Amino acid sequence: MNKLNTITMNKFKFLSVALFASASVLHAQDINEVKKQIDAEQFQKAKTSLKSIIKSNPSEGKAFFLLGNIYLNQSVIDSAKISYDEGLKAKDNAHFNSIGLGQIDLEKKDLAAAKAKFDAAKAQMRKKDFEEYIYIAKAYMDNSYPDYKAALAVLAQAKEKNPTEPQVLLALGDAFYGDKNQNEAFSAYRSAFQADNTLIRAKMQLGVLLKGAKAYQEAVAAYNEVIALSPNYGPVYRELAQTYYYWALNAPGRYDQYIKQALTFYEKYMSLTDYSLASRMRHADFLILAKDYKALEIEANKMKELDNVNPRIFRYLGYAAYENGHIDEAISSLEQYINNPANKIISLDYVYLGQAKIKKGTNAEDTAVDPALYAEGISFIKKGVELEPSVADGLGELGKKYYEKKMFKEAAAILEIATSYKESKSFLLDNFYLGNAIYFANAGKPVAERDMESLKKADAAYANVLEASPDTVDAYISRARTNSLLEDDQAMIKYYQEYIDRITAKGAEELAKPAVKTKLIEAYNTMGAGYANFDKAKAIEHFNKTLAIDPTNKYSLQSLKSLQ
Template sequence: MKILKKAITLNVGLVLMGSAVFAQSLADAKKAIDAEQYQKASSMLKSLVNSQASNGDNYYNLGMVYLKTGYIDSARVVFNKGVAADAKNASNYAGLGEADLLSNNPTSAKTNFDKAVSANSKDYKTYLAIGKAYLAQDKPSDEVSKPDFANAITNLTKADELDSKDKDADVFIAIGDAYALQKKNSEALTPYFTVSSIDPTNRRAKTQVGKMYKESRAFAEGEKELQEVIAADANYGPAYRELGELYLQWSSFGTDKEKAAKGVEYYKKYLDLTDKSTESQLRYMQFLFYAKDFPALEQVASSIQVPANDPKAIIVSRLKGWSAYENKNYPLALTNMTDYFAKQKDTSKILTFDYLYLGKAQLKAGQDSLALINITKAVEKDSTNADALSEVAKSLYDAKKYAKSAQVYEKAIKANPNGKGSLYNYYYNAMANYFDYGAKYSAKQNPSKDILVKADSAIAKVIQISPETYDAYLTRARINSLLDDDKEPKGLMVPYYEEFINKVTAKPEIATTGTYPKRLSEAYDTLGGYYYYKDKAKAKEYFDKSVAVYPSGTFAAAKLKELAAPAPKGKGK
């Protein structure tokens, strides 16, 4: 009997020991996921799925690795296997629902979430998985729908109620995330702070607090939180990533360029601490893009090995195109961006920058019409890209395609009426319309004076924005000369020539330099010509000033001779 008892005791011990090994292995896999070591986690979970095929948690966590790395179809396969292997484990239904949300199919997601609740409505993990699914975002795309915070909070609150003893830190991390993503930092702090009392070794919550400070531009406070995480665990990669991004953002708000370099250094450390998966390298490349380290970006994008049939190959083509353009390798940029658009079948994943860089590369290749189409799409998605429309308009202007140039400048003005570069947009819009009218007039095409009205309106805006832009008055005078009646001129240009003269002559250091003497002469000549048949004394006054400021001019000198000549006999005294 003693021997039998010993055998039973030994067998029970082996079973318990095996269970402990399994639990620790699953826990290690989850820690690897949290540390963003996805390849390592995937390898561990695949092994667990093979050795513990009836445990639904193994499938769920493996599926989540696939979702986090962008392989939605692979995740679905694993979740479905998890449902078949362990029908009472609701998490895999929730995983299928999350895959649906990331595929923009909320109806199917709701069906799967309902199945999860039906499978196990009393387990807090069911609602935790559903709540986290509603928070999921298909990063790095900036075009997908936002998380469903209302449903996320409802399910996470239910999970918290069922986890009555507050034993799972993941519940509080998820609740904190739900508020942090909404920028409700005060509400997020309490659940994040609760995590340390449940699991003192947890690094995620404190890292998230540092991230919140970063996003609130409280950089020093965020730096402190993240450095404390690293001090506690020097191998926790996500803290280095957040520090890298913090230093990059911090550098953009000051003159301390060393912080940007420090940001790159910390991001490299993050990469070293993760398994350098395709996903982490893609994130690193995106970081390099925002850090404006385009040579390094092009080098990494060119060296990364991604199979052609891998969905991530499309993103690599994108980043190769972006970096090639910024490195002034325009033909290669066009090749890579064209390749990206050929491969990207899901238009919802096309980013603003994709349209922008394709359009800019086309513009450099002289493909103005195609460039305009794609840059317009980029501006429609984000009006801050309106300066790219200005580039198209200027290219058309330089090619003397004035009518088209004016149209594109109008688009740029509409998209960005008061922002950076708007003054030049108004100025060149006026000039494009002015030259368009002039060219059509010379070609005897009988152009509409509405073209000149647009030109006048645009140059008037320049004067309003920048009254000291002297050439704007000269340009407006020229436009109004053409606007005036040919047979019975009303002198529409007079006030603008006079204003130009007054502005320039008030500053002798300007009036006597560069082309200003010749421009002043133009103003005096035109005014003298206007008054020639109305007030010869006034005409002479202007012609005298023209000769004085620009002696080599011929028009005023000829007119002065005419005025000095004796009147023909029988014509006056």
């Protein structure tokens, strides 16, 4: 009997060990499946899977860690921290959660605290482990303040132990790419795919490198090779969408065609990943880039149905409403977003609210102005540019719209902001319009009513044009006129003379043009009037130059009569 009990107990122990081993293998398979979902950017599906694993096996610390990573990726930092903290209590693989908490420290720029947590995680590694190194490297790369050198240093340790591990090589490719070392990134990605030809992301990244080099046609060909291998791999369609978007910007003649293709590929990406709120927000961000505001409005309203209180939805509603002409809704939505101190405000939030206020301050023809609303709009746009100077690029078009309606003071307020960004594609043109807007806003006014400080800005704007493009001869005329309003005869004479010298150098054919003759007459007459204040002989000389072009010019004839 005792012998039978012993045999039974041994069988029970064996069965328990077998069941435990089977469960461990099952959970490992589940975790590996989740990793595939995360790689495929099916984040909602991965979250559901991880929550299920945690519920059935709360001892698996890696599940908490991966769930925290998804929350962190979606900028839900509080939820990420809760998940990591719970994961630290788990029986197995708890140390991975120290890496997650370290990444939160990196977001706070607390490098020492992050390193301490990473070191704690590494202390739990076994001899041949490498995954911890990869996640530490990703922590350095995937945060608001990436440090690719630190990531490369960590991955060097991983490669030393596992020189042919595909995941290590893939992570190295990402680190080299972030560090702008294209050659090493290419080598790492290629080696990763050669080591494991099921590692589709490594193959896709070879196309990403081509996209970064603006070899768009070659990048598309590389992505098509990925699709031939794995037609349902969602991220490749996102990369195709982004590639066609950049291609559209660099091929203006095909902009509409390529933007349409970009949007089609992004829809395909969405269909293969998920339509969760987080995914819809990424889609909305892409729609803003592609300037498809009708689709953005539809997407924003779908997001509102999913989560009526998520604050970022008001950003998208505000942008779409402004672009689609619903100004009151734009102001309401953007104020609701910006006035919430918990929200992270970006430059475009202020710029859109500013433009909406300006639009609200004018009538349907953009002529009547509510000065208070207009000024408020300008102040919001300035806030946006202070946050990110590059958003000034493109504001010149808005300024030109008011300039063309002869609302010169209003146009100048916008153009002054536009010209604050020297890298703008329209920097010279915006400066020219700024100078003109200020000039025309003051022309014809008595000296006492002129805005002399603004006129000095107009002079500086023309100086910017001439510095970059000295052959823009009309800018000399404009600068001379501005200095005439500034009552600076010396500067006025200098710039008119510069115009005369440059236009004369173009030859007799140019001088014979009626428009040029008109400007020469203006130059000689105004210079003559200026010289009359301090050099009578020079004044007479210039009035006679006018008469050489137009013998009946009344102003010159009268001026000469008064000088004699």
